[in-house]
Amino acid sequence: MGQNSVWGIVDDIQDFSAKSPGAFASWNEFDLWANGQDIPEFDPSYGTPQSGHRSLFYVSGSHLNAAYWSASQSISAWSTGQYDKPDVTRIQVGVNGVAWLWYAQKSGTTGSAQPNFPAPTEAVASYDGATTLTVSSVVSGTISAGDYVTAAQPVHPFQIVKQLTGTTGGAGTYQIALDAGIASESAFASEGVYIAPRVTDGTAVWQFGELYNQTIGSVLWLTGALGDSYDTPVGGDSTIRINNAWLDGSNSQMGPTAAVVRAASGQVAVDFTANGTQAGRNQHTLSYSTGLAYSVGGAVVHRTFDDGIEARPVSVTVAAGTTIANAASASGPYVLVKANADNSGVTVSSTLGNTGASQTIMNISAHSIYVYPINSSWAFYGKSVGAGTLLLPYSSVTAVNIGANLLFAEYHPPAP
Secondary structure, eight states: OOSOOOOOOOOOOOOOOOSOOOTTSSOOOOOOOOOSOSSOTTSTTTTOTTOOSOOSSOOOOOOOOOBOOOTTOEEOOOOOSTTOOOOOOEEEEEETTEEEEEEEEEOEEOOSSOOOOOOOEEEEEEEOSSSEEEEEEEEESOOOTTOEEESSSSSSOEEEEEEEEESTTSSEEEEEEOOTTOOOOOOEEEEEEEEEOOEEETTEEEEEEEESSOOOSOSSOOOOOTTOOOSOSSOOOTTSOOSSOSSOOTTSOOOTTOOSSOOOTTSEEEESOOOSSSTTTTSEEEEESSSEEEEETTEEEEEEOTTSOEEOOOOOOOOOSSBOOTTOOOSSSOOOOOOTTTSOOEEOOSOOOSTTOEEEEEEOSSSOEEEOOTTSOEEETTSOTTOOEEEOTTOEEEEEEOSSOOOOEEEOSOOO
């Protein structure tokens, strides 16, 4: 009864049958039966991101609180017994606007004044599993003898004894020593590590830990063996209505390398007109491959190249003649020119399109024009296949049609 929370659903499904799956062979279902709107339509929060009372899948990540340093404080070091609770004293220390965590390596009482907690040196390093740490790069700071190395590895921070080779305090090799009672640490390769001294504070000793603010690597990440596939990782049916957005990044703070959607070259990034049927898939799509392309029925109808040049095919007869003015199209497989400045552009003859035929294209405007083949099936004298050819004012070029393809041209650069 009531609207309570359900926590900790964990499923591990393994099918050893080697038979085709039947109904509900692998199924993880959470049914919510209730009444009423999550947020009423007249509520000011209606349709806003994550403003709901009901959330079927909601991840809340937050860093653990940590105390600040205080004088004459009794602190407890980490206990390492099999069933010991990790009740170590942790403090948050800010350096240059960045919050770091330090923890008690040795129990005791802090002094009367806060010691200097430095920002850690950040480096990329490898460890041979014996006595040598190899630092390939130092991102910030310098390395000194007596500093301790900590990260996901080594499990227990170990001390730098001295530098063996390389730039002083920078990239090179270092001799290390394990703490008393630590028999060994596993080797690791090319890992980001923090390097900082231990800080004596009264009768206590602090060890550098990590960043205070956390990150989460993945919230929903699909895996499988090579060749496995998923039909619908995230989907829905027509009985529901989406009030905000199916995918919403508007309320998120995006980092400098982040993206709301990331797609590889050649992948369909957006399908605008899917209607829930196989026949309706990928009929109007946006994708990238040597340029941003909009396709209809599998054929590119508009492409923008990385240098800003645009290309469009001419396939509809709306006028007669051999002069294409102001981006209009003429009968026959002529060229398309975006020459809004002077209402004139490129002239061609009336025979174009037969394999092996030659075609002279002339710029009759007072502006430079690019003749550009989008499908790499046109060759121009003195140019590689698929490369653009610049027509200076009142110049011409002879092109050879090596396939039954449309020719593309664009006005470039803007008229003076």
